[in-house]
Amino acid sequence: MAQLATSVVNLIEQFSKLPGIGRKSAERLTYHVLRVNKKEALELADSIRAVRENVCYCKHCFNLSETETCSICEDPKRDSTTLCVVEQPRDLLALEQSGTYSGQYHVLLGRIAPLEGIGPENLTIKQLYDRVQQGTINEIIMATNPTVEGDGTALHISNIVNDLNIKITRLARGITAGSILEFTNKEILADAITDRQEF
């Protein structure tokens, strides 16, 4: 690689570290940065810097925020008696985009994954308990991912908050809107039959 300028080699290496970006993609991205006008390239650099310097976690719900308290926690129009528990800020965003939920959130910042050494103490479960203990919340909706680890995390949390006598629900499971029964896998169909609803 002696034929490439040092800063080009550096940038290729930096891009390669990003998830889903291999060596060839990193080279393509680097040539793109070299080709676009300088303003656009520096905007990307500044945005990365800004995100790391301005963004922190909301002190109540652990959503990403540029202020101590995020815009959802501060919104007086939202229902503060319902709490939706998600793994990551991006899950919160996906639920917000569905436009059907108007309560509060609590972001765990991960899920319990013993194989990766992530235990309950690495998540914001204690803060969730403290929040629920204050008494304003009537319902907790478990919206962890429908995976073994996500389900395990939800089960762990429901065991912990059980003594507070609060209604605990989880997201509905079944066939997905727009899908075709013939091509739906057996786990999904099993969920759909088990949780069947009155017509």
Next chain:
Amino acid sequence: MAQLATSVVNLIEQFSKLPGIGRKSAERLTYHVLRVNKKEALELADSIRAVRENVCYCKHCFNLSETETCSICEDPKRDSTTLCVVEQPRDLLALEQSGTYSGQYHVLLGRIAPLEGIGPENLTIKQLYDRVQQGTINEIIMATNPTVEGDGTALHISNIVNDLNIKITRLARGITAGSILEFTNKEILADAITDRQEF
């Protein structure tokens, strides 16, 4: 998107502008930048800035360089009588990595593409002519891409330098090492038969 911090939204938009990065990938990259340690995130930002601030084109061959003249043009061990013409710095890199060429290069910084409004005057063809006219070069190897536009660009250049009476060659075409004849397409096989060599 009111639920996301402004600088997060900004970075997602900046990442989306990169080639091959869609909305979802941009979100994933942004969350990655938020998750890694601050040093690593800022290194990426600084590398992007450094590339745009330090890297320029070599004044002889138009390869990317941090100095006026690139390391290849300055290397006295390289054969200065052979000139390999490529479209982009990344083509130069690919040829260098093959380890079989030790002459000089000339980077066109594109190819003639009338549909995109790129004509000969947008490339470094004039500088190539001036360089060849100085008289030290005996052979020009056309290493533009084997596409309609690449071939057209090579043809255009060969017409222009024709009056200087220099040997002009192009990269060999044929079946690729490791390929399987049965699955090789007809254009490649036609090239391979036309340019067949003595055994």
